[in-house]
Amino acid sequence: QQKVQQSPESLSVPEGGMASFNCTSSDRNFQYFWWYRQHSGEGPKALMSIFSDGDKKEGRFTAHLNKASLHVSLHIRDSQPSDSALYFCAASDTGNYKYVFGAGTRLKVIA
């Protein structure tokens, strides 16, 4: 049983548009979230973390966490072709220090 569900599987947005990703944890122990981005041939690289309820903004990236529903989202405004990549949600638990990853969302930004 997957502990972290991620949607959509893939997404295409025009250059300058908004890209949005969703992630839900099914295990209340996993409530610390990270967003990672992986370009082809590279390892995942952290974009941002969110551990508290509400919004967290870093440049063009905004994450939102609702701890009651264990739902986290990531929004990229003014999307650029260089944002085209695989985006992973990773949840970390309170007791043991590992990530549980979602299946990823493949983003394509069309110029």
Added chain:
Amino acid sequence: GPKVLQIPSHQIIDMGQMVTLNCDPVSNHLYFYWYKQILGQQMEFLVNFYNGKVMEKSKLFKDQFSVERPDGSYFTLKIQPTALEDSAVYFCASSPHWGSYAEQFFGPGTRLTVL
């Protein structure tokens, strides 16, 4: 930014052979991890390691798997003997801190193909 290196990038071996995957973590990091990603599936935690010891391992970390970091050199994942289901991309990660808040830095992965 900080980089984790993995050697080799690709490895093809015959079933039953031994393989060692090497990871060069970020220089001042003390906590190390291995993850496994089968093609088309999500990345899954294998093991974490600190101060010469395995701290936690998943059910994917079979008895044929072992990890070590002798004398501050590479952090290695050894599989002996290999099985067909071991074919996957293996990602190494390291972190400067321990805990839910710690960012993990990932290498580019080693693609292992077991024939």
